[in-house]
Amino acid sequence: MKLGDVRESTNVQDRRGGGGAKRGAVAVSGVTIVIVLIAALITGKNPLTLLGEVQKQDGAPSSAAPVDPNDPGAVFTRKVLATTEDAWKEMLPKLGKTYEEPTLVLFRDGVPSACGFQESAVGPFYCPGDRHAYVDLDFLADLQKKLGAEGDFAAAYVIAHEVGHHVQTLLGTSARVRDEGKDKGPTGNAVRMELQADCYAGAWGAYVKKKGLLEVGDVEQALGAAAAIGDDTLQRRARGRVSPETFSHGTSEQRVRWFKRGMESGDPSACDTFGASSL
Numbered sequence: 001m002k003l004g005d006v007r008e009s010t011n012v013q014d015r016r017g018g019g020g021a022k023r024g025a026v027a028v029s030g031v032t033i034v035i036v037l038i039a040a041l042i043t044g045k046n047p048l049t050l051l052g053e054v055q056k057q058d059g060a061p062s063s064a065a066p067v068d069p070n071d072p073g074a075v076f077t078r079k080v081l082a083t084t085e086d087a088w089k090e091m092l093p094k095l096g097k098t099y100e101e102p103t104l105v106l107f108r109d110g111v112p113s114a115c116g117f118q119e120s121a122v123g124p125f126y127c128p129g130d131r132h133a134y135v136d137l138d139f140l141a142d143l144q145k146k147l148g149a150e151g152d153f154a155a156a157y158v159i160a161h162e163v164g165h166h167v168q169t170l171l172g173t174s175a176r177v178r179d180e181g182k183d184k185g186p187t188g189n190a191v192r193m194e195l196q197a198d199c200y201a202g203a204w205g206a207y208v209k210k211k212g213l214l215e216v217g218d219v220e221q222a223l224g225a226a227a228a229i230g231d232d233t234l235q236r237r238a239r240g241r242v243s244p245e246t247f248s249h250g251t252s253e254q255r256v257r258w259f260k261r262g263m264e265s266g267d268p269s270a271c272d273t274f275g276a277s278s279l
């Protein structure tokens with residue numbers, strides 16, 4: 001991508017310092033314990049439960065390891081997020097909504113969120129509960145190495161996909177799917193959600209293309225990434241066989257096709273995976 005002159009978003013929170021949070025390893029001070037005990041006496045709640053709640057909210061890193069807030073990965077993320085902000089400020093009003101910018105959290109190893117404590121291994125994710133996208137840059141680098149999803153546009157596509165989930169939250173799609181049930185399987189709601197996020201990422205791709213930010217080979221990179229992280233491809237790689245009933249993101253072919261649909265139309269209303277008779 002040609003990101004040289006692109007502004008950097010101010011909505012990236014860097015929580016990588018200190019090697020990241022470890023589950024249950026958050027330090028709790030003596031003062032906190034006293035407060036928790038008093039609260040337990042007043043509320044009648046189990047003090048250990050209360051302490052757990054306090055720990056969950058305290059996402060402070062546990063040890064100090066130097067992190068450069070301006071390393072290339074962080075700058076890249078801030079610039080890509082800025083392009084998603086500009087793209088959705090332009091596109092979302094066409095769907096009848098004003099865009100509200102999400103926060104993107106950079107983390108390492110693991111991170112507490114409104115969706116619970118998540119390990120880096122789950123990959124980048126979006127949490128509707130706090131409207132934050134969570135990205136481990138080491139995971140992105142790993143993804144590129146392991147899956148052969150080369151290049152910066154592949155990483156940008158992953159960020160744009162998480163932002164796609166934020167758009168689903170703004171549009172009320174996430175809440176509707178939560179109420180209906182996010183069932184797995186080849187035509188389940190889980191797959192429809194994910195393919196729609198891919199299509200939204202494609203619509204963002206059309207925007208950055210229009211702005212002249214793409215280089216030769218970028219689109220192929222994104223398609224390569226989409227193909228590399230299809231359920232069938234991942235399952236075959238991990239277990240040597242494919243179980244469609246457990247699909248949650250769609251096949252490689254579907255992920256590529258929905259990304260293309262967004263990219264070729266540049267129109268998020270073309271991304272109706274829920275109304276589509278065939279995915």
Ligand SMILES: [Zn+2]
Pocket residue numbers: 161162165194197
């Ligand atoms: Zn997703």
